[in-house]
Amino acid sequence: MKKIFKGLGLGFLALALVVGVGANNANATTTYAVNAITETGALTITSAGTLGLVAGANTINIGADATAKTIAIGGAAAETINIGATNTSGVITLGNSAQTGVTTISGSTLAGTNSLFAASSTSAITIGAGLTTGNLTLGKATQSSGITTIHGGTAAANTLFDNVTGGTIAIGVANTGGITIGNGDTIKTISIGAGDAVNTIKIGDNATPANVITIGGVASGTTVKGTLTVGADDTGHDVLLYGATASSNLLWDESADALELAGVARLDLSGATVLAANTDGGVIKAGTSGSPITEDTADMKFMSAYFDNGATSGTSVGDYKRLYVTGAGGSGQALRAFGSVTDVAAGNIYGAHISASFGTTGSITGLGNALATTLHIPGAMTGGTYASQTAEIWADAAASDLAGATSKSFFRVGMGGDATGIALMDDTMNLFDFYGIAAGTGNTIDTAQTGSAGGAAYAGIRVNIPGVGIKYIRLYSADSD
Numbered sequence: 383m384k385k386i387f388k389g390l391g392l393g394f395l396a397l398a399l400v401v402g403v404g405a406n407n408a409n410a411t412t413t414y415a416v417n418a419i420t421e422t423g424a425l426t427i428t429s430a431g432t433l434g435l436v437a438g439a440n441t442i443n444i445g446a447d448a449t450a451k452t453i454a455i456g457g458a459a460a461e462t463i464n465i466g467a468t469n470t471s472g473v474i475t476l477g478n479s480a481q482t483g484v485t486t487i488s489g490s491t492l493a494g495t496n497s498l499f500a501a502s503s504t505s506a507i508t509i510g511a512g513l514t515t516g517n518l519t520l521g522k523a524t525q526s527s528g529i530t531t532i533h534g535g536t537a538a539a540n541t542l543f544d545n546v547t548g549g550t551i552a553i554g555v556a557n558t559g560g561i562t563i564g565n566g567d568t569i570k571t572i573s574i575g576a577g578d579a580v581n582t583i584k585i586g587d588n589a590t591p592a593n594v595i596t597i598g599g600v601a602s603g604t605t606v607k608g609t610l611t612v613g614a615d616d617t618g619h620d621v622l623l624y625g626a627t628a629s630s631n632l633l634w635d636e637s638a639d640a641l642e643l644a645g646v647a648r649l650d651l652s653g654a655t656v657l658a659a660n661t662d663g664g665v666i667k668a669g670t671s672g673s674p675i676t677e678d679t680a681d682m683k684f685m686s687a688y689f690d691n692g693a694t695s696g697t698s699v700g701d702y703k704r705l706y707v708t709g710a711g712g713s714g715q716a717l718r719a720f721g722s723v724t725d726v727a728a729g730n731i732y733g734a735h736i737s738a739s740f741g742t743t744g745s746i747t748g749l750g751n752a753l754a755t756t757l758h759i760p761g762a763m764t765g766g767t768y769a770s771q772t773a774e775i776w777a778d779a780a781a782s783d784l785a786g787a788t789s790k791s792f793f794r795v796g797m798g799g800d801a802t803g804i805a806l807m808d809d810t811m812n813l814f815d816f817y818g819i820a821a822g823t824g825n826t827i828d829t830a831q832t833g834s835a836g837g838a839a840y841a842g843i844r845v846n847i848p849g850v851g852i853k854y855i856r857l858y859s860a861d862s863d
Contacts, residue, residue, distance in 0.1 A: 828854060 465474065510518040520530065534540030543551050554561040564572040575581035586593030598604050613619040613636070621634040630645030643649065656664035662671075668685075669675040675684065691698035707714040719734040738752045757770040773792040784790040795813065797804045821827040821841055831842030831854045842854025 827857070831856070 510516075520532075532542075564570055575583045586595050612621055612634075618634075618636040620636045623632040625631060625645065625647055627646050630647045631643075632647055633642045633644060634640075635642050651665055654665050660667070677684070687701070689698075689700050703716050705714045705716040721731045721733045723731050736753045738750060740746075740750075755770050757768060759768070775792065797807060797811075816827065819826050821829050823830040826844055827841050828844055829841040831844075832839045833842070833856060839856040840859040841857045843857060845853055845855060847853055
């Protein structure tokens with residue numbers, strides 16, 4: 383029996399020596415050559431001791447069973463905690479793919495920088511790679527003064543949300559301070575919807591707020607490729623283009639359905655290049671002969687222009703048109719007006735109606751004409767037929783006939799308006815008033831053509847009758863002749 387107790391005593395002594403080593407010695411090493419060590423209390427590594435694993439496929443499981451527990455690594459406020467600090471090629475895993483709890487990594491609340499993967503230079507970093515239906519959040523909703531920055535590669539194509547196919551990407555939904563994309567002094571290209579897909583890009587698309595959208599600065603250039611649509615059919619918007627002069631602009635007035643020029647703005651077509659195929663309107667076109675612009679409202683003015691000039695000298699012109707014919711054998715018409723009655727019994731029709739008026743008390747000191755025609759003759763001319771005016775009646779068909787007309791003439795002269803005024807003017811009105819033409823022998827007013835039949839005439843006006851030659855219209859000195 384003494385031998386038994388003696389053997390037990392030596393065994394307990396040896397065990398006590400093995401377990402107790404390192405409890406009071408920081409440099410001691412305790413080795414357990416067993417498959418599993420279970421400690422139901424607290425396992426403490428004191429001082430600067432190290433708990434390590436020797437070579438082999440060893441595992442330290444902390445909280446591996448199903449019992450709920452709290453696992454704490456690090457205690458004192460100033461401690462440095464390293465997880466995989468010397469790992470060079472192994473895999474470091476935090477959390478489990480089947481985990482249902484919450485994994486939180488907190489950083490410093492004081493001034494400083496909290497870093498994840500700070501030393502990773504060439505490897506890929508993935509956050510939320512297995513996320514399918516949960517939310518991925520960077521930053522805090524109540525963050526007030528900090529700055530959230532996402533850096534990308536300086537020479538690579540950086541991508542955000544490249545796999546979003548059916549969802550919505552929202553940036554700065556609750557932001558009130560402003561959202562900046564591509565700000566800075568470096569020249570760059572910023573692309574939105576630049577892929578091959580048919581994208582719908584909306585900026586400020588909301589019916590309630592009055593959004594102010596600014597594109598580019600004063601020195602910027604904006605290029606739009608494709609169709610530009612402002613508003614929607616039956617619900618448009620004003621479009622305003624400013625010029626360099628104050629109050630001068632081009633306005634598409636949505637409420638008036640009109641394009642308006644204001645201030646000193648003008649429509650300048652001086653640089654227009656005419657396309658040879660556009661013979662029906664090389665510079666300006668409004669309708670065609672086969673498809674005219676049509677509106678059947680009474681008293682419609684399809685084109686209307688009103689001007690006012692208060693100059694006390696010079697001559698103002700309401701509408702000036704000039705055509706230069708520079709090709710030998712070519713013809714030209716500086717102004718062509720054509721009125722047509724399309725197979726109906728109309729009231730009146732004018733190819734052109736030209737008037738001049740003087741208001742109530744207006745007058746002139748020079749010449750007043752409703753119509754003036756001037757034929758300029760150069761220093762030398764050859765061939766051709768010349769006239770200041772041509773009055774021509776054209777037969778459109780073999781059956782053209784005016785037999786049923788009330789009156790027909792090349793010239794129709796008359797007076798209209800107030801009957802009293804007509805009577806006063808009729809007392810002094812001349813049918814013709816010649817100026818710049820001197821009466822004399824052989825002149826247009828030929829004083830040698832006095833004749834004798836029916837009384838002696840003062841002179842004759844020379845006229846040319848086709849196939850007959852020169853004849854004269856007699857002029858008499860008095861109504862009694």
